[in-house]
Amino acid sequence: MRAWIGAALLLLNDPLTDAEFKKLHQELQPPKDELWRSVPWKVSILDARDQAAKEGKPIFVWVASGEPLGCG
Amino acid sequence: MKTKFVSVGIAHNGAGRRKDAEGDFARKMIGSGGTLQGLHVINTAGELIGYVYDFRPESVRHMLQEALKKFKPVEAAPIDFSRKDARFVLPEGGAVVEVTAKILGGTGELGDKKDGINEKMQRAWKNSIGRERLWIRKDEVEALLKGELAPSLAKRIVRYHLVDNTRGTPPSWSEKDIKKLDLKLAAGRLTGSVHLATPTGDRGFEAELLGFVESQQGKVTRFDLVARGPFWGEGAHTPGAPEGKFPMGVAFKLADPGDKLYKLIPDAVRCFPGYLD
Numbered sequence: 319m320r321a322w323i324g325a326a327l328l329l330l331n332d333p334l335t336d337a338e339f340k341k342l343h344q345e346l347q348p349p350k351d352e353l354w355r356s357v358p359w360k361v362s363i364l365d366a367r368d369q370a371a372k373e374g375k376p377i378f379v380w381v382a383s384g385e386p387l388g389c390g
Numbered sequence: 391m392k393t394k395f396v397s398v399g400i401a402h403n404g405a406g407r408r409k410d411a412e413g414d415f416a417r418k419m420i421g422s423g424g425t426l427q428g429l430h431v432i433n434t435a436g437e438l439i440g441y442v443y444d445f446r447p448e449s450v451r452h453m454l455q456e457a458l459k460k461f462k463p464v465e466a467a468p469i470d471f472s473r474k475d476a477r478f479v480l481p482e483g484g485a486v487v488e489v490t491a492k493i494l495g496g497t498g499e500l501g502d503k504k505d506g507i508n509e510k511m512q513r514a515w516k517n518s519i520g521r522e523r524l525w526i527r528k529d530e531v532e533a534l535l536k537g538e539l540a541p542s543l544a545k546r547i548v549r550y551h552l553v554d555n556t557r558g559t560p561p562s563w564s565e566k567d568i569k570k571l572d573l574k575l576a577a578g579r580l581t582g583s584v585h586l587a588t589p590t591g592d593r594g595f596e597a598e599l600l601g602f603v604e605s606q607q608g609k610v611t612r613f614d615l616v617a618r619g620p621f622w623g624e625g626a627h628t629p630g631a632p633e634g635k636f637p638m639g640v641a642f643k644l645a646d647p648g649d650k651l652y653k654l655i656p657d658a659v660r661c662f663p664g665y666l667d
Contacts, residue, residue, distance in 0.1 A: 331619045333583075334600035342616045346490045346641035348519055357391050359399055361654045364412050364471050366398035371434045371466035376457060378395040379430040381420060384559045387399040388521050388654045 359387055402426040404660035410475040431457035434466035478655050483528030486645040487613050489551050491520035496636030515630060520555030523656040535605050539575035548584055550658040552595055552617050552640055554628055561625040562662055578603055580615055593623025615642035
């Protein structure tokens with residue numbers, strides 16, 4: 319019930335107050351401890367290739383429609 | 391993935407479209423697994439060693455383990471990457487802002503299937519955060535340092551970033567969709583409101599905005615902004631929006647140049663020619 323009241327209030331669309339800004343800005347941040355962020359991702363396949371060549375490692379490539387590391 | 395591989399993420403319709411050495415190498419391996427998307431393991435020659443288009447942990451783990459057994463380092467002649475496709479390069483002197491979006495209510499109850507993959511997918515969709523990056527040009531940074539909001543920056547924020555990307559790649563707003571754009575910067579406060587709506591009215595966003603811009607020693611040190619209001623409709627690649635109008639929040643926060651994802655290219659760059667105009 320509280321969630322519905324909250325959602326309804328948000329639809330009224332009064333100007334944002336400083337307090338609401340602070341709360342929403344914080345609420346809209348991604349979690350700080352996401353496991354996928356612990357992988358040392360490269361964003362360039364050529365940078366990944368360079369490092370893989372130096373270290374003698376294979377390259378793991380996540381290919382998506384859109385940037386898999388930062389979109390949607 | 392952290393120690394035995396060098397890991398990278400690319401868009402087949404982003405890196406795969408670049409007109410430079412990065413694009414040439416990406417196109418060498420995109421599609422080699424049988425579909426455009428998926429998880430690949432390649433060597434430095436771009437040859438496929440492992441592939442799976444299944445994100446279940448056991449499937450990914452099996453593919454990685456098999457790939458490690460097959461992998462042998464090969465000769466990797468240097469690739470000249472001095473010339474880059476300018477569309478995909480953050481302009482010199484520019485700034486990067488992280489953008490996150492979330493539906494704040496109205497998503498309804500979960501379906502009747504409890505537990506299992508279906509409930510997990512529904513819960514993920516209803517709670518997901520859309521992520522993107524905003525690029526700011528050098529001249530727009532200079533305007534911010536003078537306490538001004540360049541009209542081009544205001545337009546870019548509105549057209550490409552006040553969008554619902556919580557379920558996939560969203561459509562942008564055309565010039566015609568901007569019914570009202572009132573965004574001002576004064577004494578470090580960004581305030582305003584926007585009314586966006588397609589001609590048919592099937593998609594729209596009416597948002598109030600509040601934010602703060604600060605600078606020190608000739609650099610922008612804070613660019614925080616929140617847009618909040620009712621959103622409605624969906625795009626071709628973002629099906630499943632809640633019925634009717636639902637509260638949406640979008641937040642902007644200056645990115646940390648030390649973040650290893652700082653140079654990640656905005657999805658809007660690959661989707662929309664003229665993004666930086």
